[in-house]
Amino acid sequence: MPTESLYPKFNIPNTDLWGFLFERNDRPYPEEKIIYRDADTGRAYSYAQVKSTAIELGKGFKSVWEWRKGDVLALFTPNCIDTPAITWGVHWAGGVVSPANPGYTAEELAFQLKDSGAKALATQKPFLKVAVEAAAQAGIPEDRIILMGDEKDESMRFKHFSSIRNIAGTNRYRRTKAHPKNDLAFLVYSSGTTGHPKGVMLCHENIISNLLMLKAGEGTNLSWDGGPAGNGDNILAFLPFFHIYGLTCLICWSLYSGIALTVMSRFEIEKFCAIIQNHKITFAYVVPPVVLLLGKHPIIDKYDLSSLRMLNSGAAPLTQELVEAVYKRLKVPIKQGYGLSETSPTTHTQPWELWDKTVGSVGTLLPMQTAKYMSPEEKELPIGETGELWIKGPNVFKGYHNNPEGTKNALTEDGFFKTGDVGHQDKDGNFYITDRVKELIKYKGFQVPPAELEGLLISHPMVNDVAVIGIYNKDQATEVPRAYIVPKPGVEGSPKTANEIVQWLQAKVANHKRLRGGVKFVDEVPKSASGKILRRLLKVKAQEEEEKGQRAKL
Structure with a gap:
């Protein structure tokens, strides 16, 4: 029999992501709480500022671009504290956000722009050359390219997103509500380890259900007003916002929970350490290459990282040897989680109190999900045997964009997603991921x-x-x-x-x-x-x- 989550089930509210985040009655923190802060400049957004900026921007999209429900805005930018407000401005107007890797060439970006059907593109000034070239290839006019971040275009050829706000006559526009199950919130693209990246279609309910799963998984361990200093936890955000890990676990989760996010535009090990020391970072979502540096890099010893209460590693398997090496060096515990773009992303996480008791495990199945391990012949395997992990739940994506064959191969008729990851579970419900099927x-x-x-x-x-x-x-x-x-x-x-x-x-x-x-x-x-x-x-x-x-x- 497939494994059911041991967590209590919850009701998924019948609303879109905007309604879930900005029209809620259960927000535990005040409007003036700072949510996003730039690690370099100190520029910041409170909850109220994110909301007002997004509404003004959404009205501007409708006025300037005649934005329609389902229209796609592509984001081509490193991490930036303007990303959340722009994202929810698009959602307020009924649109879809498709983030792209800022390391893409013009040809790679053009593929995503064309495949997603993007109507507009937001980028930063240093990335304009590639953005303009890709937009031309995709048939996006230059007046649909806007800038974000601290730098503006002195030539005025490209508008800054702030100029689309506060436009006269936009008060007549109203929010376009999205259907939670039918309408997309994000169209993210897989890393494309084989061939072209695939567009992963994530609806509003996918993201909302995953945020509620994260709430259950993290429990009361993270707090907007608690933490060791009493002024709330502080999460370091360096994971790319263009990846679903950063989109859900950083941008969306921080606004939902009220936990402050200190944003790095890109990862550098010494800057990472300095920010933890100077901003008293208490928690960070990381990936194995960063854990590797924490265990081996000589620069680590120059900084005080004692404010860290926990790290959560995802995106690739993490070994027991690495976890133990870092803890021996820094006394910082590391738990593991697991997820994929197609699952919005988080499906499993280790409970905080078990991080050192089930090292190597990605944890237990988060609520509202069912999972099973399957043989190459697609027969369900008993507990303890190794096979491919299949998962079912409200966080599982709607399919691959413009790719019915890929969707058919990934999703079963009864709703299970074939993850392509190999592993097993133990008798206590701890799941282990050991590799990719194709690797x-x-x-x-x-x-x-x-x-x-x-x-x-x-x-x-x-x-x-x-x-x-x-x-x-x-x-x-x-x-x-x-x-x-x-x-x-x-x-x-x-x-x-x-x-x-x-x-x-x-x-x-x-x-x-x-x-x-x-x-x-x-x-x-x-x-x-x-x-x-x-x-x-x-x-x-x-x-x-x-x-x-x-x-x-x-």
Whole structure:
């Protein structure tokens, strides 16, 4: 039988996201509470300022652009405290927000603009060149490109979003209400590890239900007016707002809960530490590469990070070795959570009190959901056996935009989403995610999870970072595991070092998990903005090395 969540069920209010956040009767904090603060400039928005800015902007969209229900605004920007107000201005006007990675090329951005059907684009001045080029490719006129952030366009060619506010004659406009189940709030794009990114359609009810799940999962541990200093918890926001993790868990969750968000435009390890020290940060959502730095980077010792009460890691599997290394160094506990763009995102989280008792687990199933692990033949597996995780709940997306085939392959007729992630659950209801279905290495019929080997290798004293992929070996007619390793400073990436690491791992794993593909030393491991290892880039690198080696033999 599928596993049901042990949390109490709740009623999902019949409203859209705007109504849920701004027309509620249960807001526990005052209107003047500061919600978003820029870590560099100190510029800030209170709850009341976010709401008034969004309403004025929504009226401006209707007046200047004749905004219609379902129209899409794309956001092409690093983290910015203007993002929430612009997002809810679009929602007030009945529109959809589609955030894009600010690292995109013009061609990559143009694909998302065209696929999403974006009617307008908001960006920042340093990103205008790419934005203009992409908008031209997508057929978006220049007067539909607006600026956000602190810099304005001196030439006045591009309007700042603030100029669309407070336009005379807009008081006649009224809010366009969205249907909670039928209308989209966000159209986010997957990281595109294979082919073009897919547009994930998230309706208003998806996001609302996930916020209520987060409320249940975090319980009373985080507070707008509590915390160690008595003036409320302070969350550090560096995870990208263009990713669903940042959209829901940072932008939406902070406004719903009233917990202050200190916003970094992008991650830098020393600035990250300085902000924690200076702003007395109490909590942060992180990803494994950041946990890795906290465990190994020498700069950490220069800062006082003692205000941190807890970290929550997501986006990729986190190993026991890493959690223990950070706690030993900083005495900061790290719990894990799990989710996907398609689930809005959070489906599981570790209870705070169990962070050190179920290390390696992503926690228990959050309320209103059902889950099961399935065999490759799509037969349900008993507790303890490894298979693909399937999830059902009100937070599961409506499908992939313009991609009926992808939707059909991802969603079953009875509403389960096939996550593509491999793992198992234990008898106490703790779930474990060990790898992606498509990333498992098949060695002579045995399955080798790369994340398991990475978790072991990262604990080696000579290893700073690592990624493991499968390499096809013609002589053995099978895939074999190979490790791409970033050595610690001062460690020579020599054949002797490689052999030492191979022998060290060999003593710790089963025969089929040995590094028969060897070790390659690299300057860095390629990763997405959300912290996922981009194994496809390493596979391309391996293929190039193979071809180069073959040419050398000729």
